[in-house]
Amino acid sequence: MRPAAFDYLRPTAVAEAVRGISGSDGAFFYAGGTELLLALKMRVLRADRLIDLKRIPQLDRIALSERGELTIGARATHRQIEESALVQQVLPALGRLCSQVANIRVRSVGTIGGNLCFAEPHADPGTFLAALGARLHLVGAQGERMVAADEFVLGEFETARRDDELLSHIVIPAQAGPSAYRRFRHGERPSVGVGVSWRLAKGGRTIETARIRFGALGPRPQAVEALEQALGGVETAKASGRIAELLPHALDALEVISDRHGGADYKRHLAATLLQRCIADAHQAALGGRP
Amino acid sequence: MAISFTLNEREVAAEFPPNRLLIDLLRDHFKLKGTKRSCDMEVCGACTVLLNGQPVSSCTTLAADADQGSIVTIEGLSPEAGLSRIQQAFVDHGAAQCGFCTPGFIVAVTDLLSRNPSPSDDEIRHHLRGNLCRCTGYVKILEAVKSLVPPGREGVKAQVKA
Ligand SMILES: Cc1cc2nc3c(=O)[nH]c(=O)nc-3n(C[C@H](O)[C@H](O)[C@H](O)COP(=O)(O)OP(=O)(O)OC[C@H]3O[C@@H](n4cnc5c(N)ncnc54)[C@H](O)[C@@H]3O)c2cc1C
Ligand code: FES
Ligand code: FES
Numbered sequence: 001m002r003p004a005a006f007d008y009l010r011p012t013a014v015a016e017a018v019r020g021i022s023g024s025d026g027a028f029f030y031a032g033g034t035e036l037l038l039a040l041k042m043r044v045l046r047a048d049r050l051i052d053l054k055r056i057p058q059l060d061r062i063a064l065s066e067r068g069e070l071t072i073g074a075r076a077t078h079r080q081i082e083e084s085a086l087v088q089q090v091l092p093a094l095g096r097l098c099s100q101v102a103n104i105r106v107r108s109v110g111t112i113g114g115n116l117c118f119a120e121p122h123a124d125p126g127t128f129l130a131a132l133g134a135r136l137h138l139v140g141a142q143g144e145r146m147v148a149a150d151e152f153v154l155g156e157f158e159t160a161r162r163d164d165e166l167l168s169h170i171v172i173p174a175q176a177g178p179s180a181y182r183r184f185r186h187g188e189r190p191s192v193g194v195g196v197s198w199r200l201a202k203g204g205r206t207i208e209t210a211r212i213r214f215g216a217l218g219p220r221p222q223a224v225e226a227l228e229q230a231l232g233g234v235e236t237a238k239a240s241g242r243i244a245e246l247l248p249h250a251l252d253a254l255e256v257i258s259d260r261h262g263g264a265d266y267k268r269h270l271a272a273t274l275l276q277r278c279i280a281d282a283h284q285a286a287l288g289g290r291p
Numbered sequence: 292m293a294i295s296f297t298l299n300e301r302e303v304a305a306e307f308p309p310n311r312l313l314i315d316l317l318r319d320h321f322k323l324k325g326t327k328r329s330c331d332m333e334v335c336g337a338c339t340v341l342l343n344g345q346p347v348s349s350c351t352t353l354a355a356d357a358d359q360g361s362i363v364t365i366e367g368l369s370p371e372a373g374l375s376r377i378q379q380a381f382v383d384h385g386a387a388q389c390g391f392c393t394p395g396f397i398v399a400v401t402d403l404l405s406r407n408p409s410p411s412d413d414e415i416r417h418h419l420r421g422n423l424c425r426c427t428g429y430v431k432i433l434e435a436v437k438s439l440v441p442p443g444r445e446g447v448k449a450q451v452k453a
Pocket of ligand 1: 028029030031033034036037053074075100101102103106109110111112114117118122125165166167168188189190332333334
């Protein structure tokens with residue numbers, strides 16, 4: 001399999017990359033290429049121009065902002081995030097997530113931005129970032145804007161990103177409390193992914209607010225409000241019991257597609273199990289004082 | 292487009308259209324046939340090479356990415372005469388049968404041991420999960436890699452080199 005011919009640009013600044021993509025239907029940003037080149041080789045996509053992002057400095061930076069928010073450059077690879085001492089310190093669950101993605105070759109060059117922008121439903125980071133309340137920073141010909149991770153994925157392979165917009169970085173809120181992500185894999189990609197993050201009340205024993213997202217089940221990450229609300233004001237040690245009462249029916253509202261990863265009932269069952277494990281993880285994290 | 296890069300520690304240059312894949316540049320232009328094409332979709336690891344010190348699927352990497360950088364293929368990991376210690380361990384443990392997957396495994400093991408000279412069994416399995424072998428059943432491959440870990444040091448994660 002070989003891709004059809006295309007032009008190739010190697011900009012050294014974001015503005016130049018955005019100029020390169022504007023006004024051209026068949027132009028694509030090229031980060032790790034682990035999705036894009038596969039699609040071009042199989043000829044499910046056609047590009048007349050690739051805009052390589054690898055020579056733009058800073059796009060892979062992982063840092064804490066002045067407000068204490070974790071910012072991750074869109075071009076940071078899964079491996080870079082997994083090995084980042086800062087991520088291990090402030091958001092270890094994200095490091096673990098990245099260490100589980102694909103195989104070592106995909107993790108070495110595949111980027112978090114490419115993963116989000118491709119919006120393949122069987123993916124991990126988007127689910128957890130939505131659970132964390134992350135925001136994505138987009139830069140386009142008409143300026144810059146922030147989009148909530150929750151609003152970024154619109155459907156299968158479809159996002160809120162305009163064609164001329166480049167995802168520059170992801171911002172993860174500072175005050176997020178304990179968090180956890182778990183996934184079940186069939187073959188190469190996740191069948192179900194569950195992300196949880198809690199904000200704790202003063203004292204650190206009680207959940208003030210909870211965010212829970214289910215991924216890979218339908219076209220985009222989904223929330224179940226009843227579950228989130230049920231955890232408000234509950235002690236972290238009692239969260240698991242509280243959820244168990246609701247679980248028999250709480251997941252009925254999820255949109256679940258039956259596919260080669262399994263039937264809808266089976267996936268709901270997996271989602272329930274993973275949710276309980278995430279809650280146990282988050283409780284442990286709360287005890288250990290580590291998110 | 293014209294690029295120049297280090298290929299197995301030699302300075303080289305090449306010219307080709309931008310849609311050229313790295314695997315084709317290596318196999319067809321440089322005649323380095325140790326890098327194998329099998330699944331062609333980043334799943335099997337037969338085409339693994341090191342690009343700037345990172346393992347990549349050369350079947351799904353543009354040749355242009357080598358520009359100003361370095362590529363190491365299985366040929367670059369073999370001494371002029373004889374075998375490298377990783378290759379020898381594979382031979383000693385019967386970790387190669389038809390041998391089609393072996394170059395990819397050797398490159399992946401090189402990456403693993405250069406960052407973590409004392410991996411645990413789990414770390415070895417995790418690192419090699421994306422390399423498929425149709426013949427050996429993996430046990431012998433695991434034994435070969437384990438034999439390279441200094442005794443008593445399994446799982447002691449050495450400092451990760453950036
Ligand atoms: C074998 C295999 C197994 C996998 N398993 C998993 C898994 O278990 N879990 C999981 O989550 N994922 C999995 N993936 C997906 C993997 O994580 C993605 O392929 C990777 O992260 C994509 O990043 P990339 O840099 O290679 O993207 P590219 O292929 O370079 O780009 C993908 C798309 O995003 C666009 N794009 C890239 N960067 C930007 C940017 N900064 N701004 C705007 N648009 C951009 C490109 O134009 C393209 O349309 C797997 C992939 C493979 C091949
Ligand atoms: S041939 Fe490249 S990964 Fe299988
Ligand atoms: S030795 Fe034959 S495929 Fe691995």
